[in-house]
Amino acid sequence: MSAESPKAIFYALAANLGIAVCKYVAAAFTGSGSMFAEAIHSTADCGNQLLLLFGLRQARRPASALHPMGTGREINFYALLVALLLFFVGGAFSVYEGIHRLVAREPLQFVFVALGVLGVSVVLETLSLLGALRVIRAQNPDKSLWRWFRETRESDLLVVAGEDIAALAGLAIAFVAVLMTVITGNPVWDACGSIGVGLLLMVIAGLIAREVKSMIVGESASPEMRRDIEAFLRARPEIHAVINLITLQWGKEIVVAVQAEMIDYAESRAMVDAINRIEADLQSAYPQVRWVFFEPDFVKR
Template identity: 60%
Template sequence: MATKETSTRPIYYALGANGGIAAAKFAAAFFTGSGAMLAEAIHSLADCTNQLFLLRGLKEAKKPPDESHPMGYGRVVYFWAMMVALLLFFLGGAFSVLQGVERFSKPEPLENVMIALGVLGISVVLESFSLYGAMKEIRKTSGGKPFFKWFRETRQSELLVVAGEDIAALCGLTLAFIAVLLAVVTGNPIWDAIGTIAVGVLLMVVAVFVMHEVKGMITGESAAPEVHAAIKAHILARPEVDRVIHLITVQWGAQLMVAVQARMHAQPSDHALVDAINAVEETIQQRWPQVKWCFFEPDFDPGTD
């Protein structure tokens, strides 16, 4: 389960890093006239806004259940994660592509290039620090999975978004650095325009990947595969349970909903059956504190697993 600390720490890392980077990039873009640098500055500004969106989503998710939302507001984090992906796509990616196309049609020579290269170098250090913080949190919950597999299976939308942003930022910085360097070495500002477009396309590709994963969370995904399997194995191991007929897990933000249909071993009375069901539910919620709701239905139908 993602705790408050593990959920927000990488976001604050990214917010602090991107705030400083955005200010430096805008200054460098002003002094150099580099389109690639301006694209990177807009990207960092969009990232700052994205982190504020994620923090707002985590805050709203803590609102208690009410009559209109009896299961609480946990899934609101998915809405804000989708907003972040859209902002990354349009403000970060599409704007950069348009800026690059304009620079391509009207190339202008770069000035004070060493300022741009210095800012890009510092930005790489700060973004690396932000990505290190995100990867550190990912390792705590990934169970040793390769990063791409974790990216596809994680239910932590805020951590997924931060990691995606940081990776896109580092790759974008590399492209911008190469573009500015080529523009200086060749004396042809077209390379700066090409770099600006490349940064925009990169951001749009990352945004599409993030949107695809968040869409699954909004639609309603089960718990991570290993968690779902572990819950099923736990129920089957209980002496009160004869057979698990059906098990549904639904990720609800940081919390889980579990619905179980099972054939129980014979009990001496109705009260004993209720006590047996309560005992199973209690052990599930003890082992997985993120299981906020557990619905248990005893059944005689053997069904299928």
């Protein structure tokens, strides 16, 4: 994410902590399974945001002999832990709680307390999601949200946005479930709402985990960045032809490996100076590019 990432996570942590306390109180008053599932979800979100903050801190550690390229990709590991927590602590537990309520058929009490807390939570989660979407739109004005989700290389922003979407959708399900329980007097609606919230969280957690796993395995820079770097290299007068280009996203930074045929130089020193010039200009044009490995070669004819 951008430099605004820690601030956004702190805001989300404070909001989810307050929401979780309200939900637990409301669940105790009403006996609502959907409300309790939502309280567990908000608690899991608080833990998730603490993990992301810790991961961001770990990812900023300087390079060392053991990690010569730094630890920028460590944030992906913590993002995967967050996805797993969202799946098991948020999703699976909510499904279990819903099944338990479905069997027990426990009636709700003080239902308007539950509806009020859910309504306030919807407002707060909407504001949080809008903040995440503003960051996404600022960086990717021409992409749909789904395309950004599939192509982003920022696991922390991916998790924050995914959590916000899951939270908002889960609140809507819980609100409808409690409302239907009030209208019909049948607690089965509340139990089904808890199960619905759990299944939703498990689906979204699975989607997040799939994307983060790909980042851990190793992804190239975004398609737009790769195209820009290739266009930059092909436009250089020192380069006769670009033979191969590899990019690798390394946390917030990018590794570039170039194999290119240079124009004819009378001396090897002149070619080395030209390569150094290209590397410096590339890093100046694209500050995300931290490492450049340049191999001069010949096109096989």
